[in-house]
Amino acid sequence: MNNGRRHTAKAFPWRRSLWIASLLTPALVVMVLFVLWPLLSAFRLAFYEFNGLQPTSFVGFENFRKVLFETPYSDWTYNALKHNIIAFVALMVFENGTAFLLAYALLKALPGHRIHQVIVFLPVVLSAVIVGFLWKLFLHPLFGLVNQTLALVGIGAIPWLGNESTALGSILFTNIWHWLGFPTLVLLAGMQRVGKEVIEAARLDGAGDYVLMTRIIWPLIAPSVTIVTILTFIGSFNWFEIPYVMAGLTGSPGGATDVLGLYFYRTAFGSTTTGIQDFGQGSALAVMMFIIVAGVTAIALRYLRRREIEL
Amino acid sequence: MSRRRIGLALAAASFAWGLAASVAHATDISFWTWRQEDKAAYNELFADFTKANPDIHVKFESFPDENYPTIVSTALAAGKGGDVIHTHAYGWLEQFVKAGYFEPQDMTTVPSLANQPADALVAGTYRADKKVYSLPFASQTLGLFINKDVFAKAGLTPPTTWDEFITVSKALKEKGIYPLANGMGTSWFNEMFVAIFTNPFLGQDFVTDLTSGKTTFKDPRYVAALGKLLELRDYMPPGFEGIDYETAGQLFISGKAAMLAGGSFDIATYRTQNPAINMDFVAPPMAKTGDTPQVTKFFDGGYAVNAKSANKEAALKLVNWMGTKEFGDKFSALLGNISPIKGVVIKDELLAHVAKLNETAMPHINVVYFRFEKPTGSELLQGDITKMMSGSITPDQLAADLTNGLAKWYKPFQGK
Known part of the structure; x- marks a missing residue:
């Protein structure tokens, strides 16, 4: 047959x-x-000028020039880009750093580790809109859970989302709370693939937890780290839902939480309360975001894959 | 088959044919809006229209406010969309007109345009060809809500001048009441907050100078008026930087706050949320005794006809009806909005009082004059005002940012 x-x-x-x-x-x-x-x-x-909502004439790189070099657009672009970069660094350090420690703790199968695994992963299944709305309520200056708790120890109303110095941090914290479970699970899966004999051998050689984590596990979970890093980068530069729900389309207060996703959306599609739509400049921003994400991801992937082999 | 049976069958067939013909003859048109909460009122109004025009049925279709521009522009670009489109005014409307999406309205197609006052028609007119594309539907007034019960309980009288406002606010604060419910947590509401409190200090002369190119927002009058806003911070709720529009409304209607700078569009909402509320709507504090009380007024939008509508005639008929006194009277009664239609009778006492305040109103400067090109005055102001109120920039810097940003497209500001 x-x-x-x-x-x-x-x-x-x-x-x-x-x-x-x-x-x-x-x-x-x-x-x-x-x-x-x-x-x-x-x-x-991205190469057309718009008169109203219709493309009128080919203008070459004019839209790119405006968003990159002409104020106030360029100020808004770099301000948003800065926040995307801050988000990436903060998420790498705080979200993925905590995820690594949590994954290691879960790997050690301490008592109650199964229920902790569920708790850590639970927020991931919630929608970003729900999480954003929930934390907006928690962080409310007058009625929020956070300020109500702080009031018990005599700390006055803090406008977490209304203060330029705390707004981005509050939104990042919410994002970390929402997504922490995902890198934890990816890293835990990576750790579980490390052979038990390798860990036992290291233990016999007298390696403590710190040495085990940094010298044995960290290099051996390089493929998982690559995935987590790349996904964090893409997520940071396409960040939209939580800032939109918690800070609105304008990235309030005063652009302190503005990111490229919000800036692109309100440029291309406008807002009822701020004004008009500009698909030309909006498309130029979208193309730039694509180039940043695709370009950096390709380069980072190449570097991280090579690192995996070296390690 | 007997003759009787044949006769009956023929009669039934004729009846069915007639019924089908009448159904086929009726025209179904759709009305697109962002006002989801007005569905019941509009359906009642459209039922009146269909009573007078039995061959036209109107379907109310609403979309989320925040995504409305995107939804409408996408649909219209594809040659689809509602037959009658609820539009915002001024610059918002102009971008759709430029793209050729709306049908011009004139005295032959929409005779009820004659019922509209001149300043209302400006809101629906395309500046380039001076034609009307959207029949204005409501004016909105920005001023000061007063919780009369809170004032009575505190033994105080609502303020009329700035000095009185500060004195009354101090007294309210001492009694544990938030004098002013407003915060800085909602961008579009912040822009209204600025207009409400600065306009009485600016006066009509400033608007004339600004629009004739004699001055810019760097004018000392504007900078000084912005400076007055900083004095309000002491009388806003703690953490006011994070208090949003919804919270401000709740603080006011619950009596935790005595005053709220807001819009007449919320009168109906507050009454629904707290039917027992005893409130007034007054002009914001004047600069000094003897000045003219000045609320801020703008036209919210209008009714436009989709240029690609397959039922243009029926759509124009509906829009024309929406410009009649019959529609205006009922519209104001049902929705608590002030119809701009001449001769409309406003039965509600508070709303009639607001309409009276409109006689000496100032325009909402940014909305009426500076939302036509990018960057809009609203974008610039909304971005900077929270910074100014939190102290990270000065009124001078805000004024300069606003002027320099607008100078990109507003020629009178260029080089100044």
Whole structure:
């Protein structure tokens, strides 16, 4: 039977090609329609001037020049970009750092580790809108749980989301609370793949927890770290939902929580209360975001993969 | 088949045919809006319209406010969208008109335009061709809400001048009442807050100078008026930087705060949320005794006809009806909004008082004059005002940012 089938495939190679093509086509159509076509459209629109809501004339790199070099647009662009970078660094240090420690603690299977695993992962399944709204209530200056608790020890109302110095930190904290479980699970899965014999050998050689974590586990979970780093970078530069729910489209107060996602959205689609839509500049911002995310991800992936092999 | 049966069958067929013909003849049009909360009122109004025009049925379709511009522009770009579109005014409308999405309205297609006052028509007119594209539906007034019961309980009288405002606020604060409910947590509400308290210090002369190119926002009058806002911080709730629009409203209607700088569009909402509330809506504090009380007024938007509508005639008929006194009277009664239509009778006492205040109103400067190009005055002001109120920039810096930003497209400001 098998021989017969192989013979048929050899005799009619086009049949096999047709079969493969039929399997690939649906996915390809979806990708072209919903990913490639919008992407190419954004690229095209980035080079046009808009009069009202219609593209009027080809203006080359004018939209890019405006968002990068002309005030106040350039100020807004760099302000938002700065916050994306801060978000990436903060999430790498605080979210992924905590996730690493938590994963290690869970790996040690301390009493109650199973319930802790569930607790840590639970917020991940909630929608970002719910989490943002919930924490906006918790951080409310007058009625919020946080300030009510602080009031018990005599600390007055702190406008967490209304103060330029605390707003971004509050939103980052919320993001960490929401997503902490995800890197924890990825890193834990990586740690569980490290051979028990390796850990036991290190223990026999007298390695304590610190040495075990830094010298044995950290290098061996490099593939997991690569995934977590890349996903954190993409998430940081596409950050939208939680800042939108907690700080609004303008990244209030005074742009202190503005990020590229918010800036792109209100530039392209406008806002009822601030003004008008500009698809040209909006598309230029979207293209820049794409270049940053795709470019840095490609470079970082190359570097991190090489690091995995070296380690 | 007997003759009787044939006769009956023929009669039934004729009846069915007639019914189908009448159904097919009726025109269904849709009305798109962001005002989800007004569904019941609009459906009642549209039922009146259909009573007078039995061949036209109107379907109310609403969309979330925040995404409304995106939804409408996407639909119109694809040649779809409602037959009649509820629009915002001024610059918001202009971008749609530029794209050719709306049908111009004139005295032949919409004769009820004659019922609109001139300043209302400006809100629905495209500046380039001077044609009306959206029939104005309501004016909004910005001023000061007063919780009369709180004042009575505190033994105080609502203030009329700035000095009185400060004195009364101090007294209220000492009694443990927040004098002013406002915070800085909602950008668009902050812009209204600025307009409400600065306009009485600016006066109509400043607006004339500003729009004629004689001055900019760097004018000492504007900077001084902004400076007055800083005095309000002591009388706003603790952590006011994070108090949003919704919280401010709740503080006011619950009686925790005595005053709220807000818009007449919330009168109906506050009454619904607290039917027992005993409130007034007054002009914000004047600079000094003897000045004219000045609320701030702007037109919220209007009703436009989709240029690609397959039922343009029916849509124009509906819009024309929405410009009649019959519609205006009921609209004001049902929705607690002030219809700009001439001769409209406003039965509600408070709303009639607001309409009276409108006679000496100042325009909402940013909305009426500086929302036509990017960057809009609203974008610039909303970004900076929270910084100014928290002390990280000065009124001078805000005024300079506003002027320099607008100078990108507003020629009278260029080089100043």
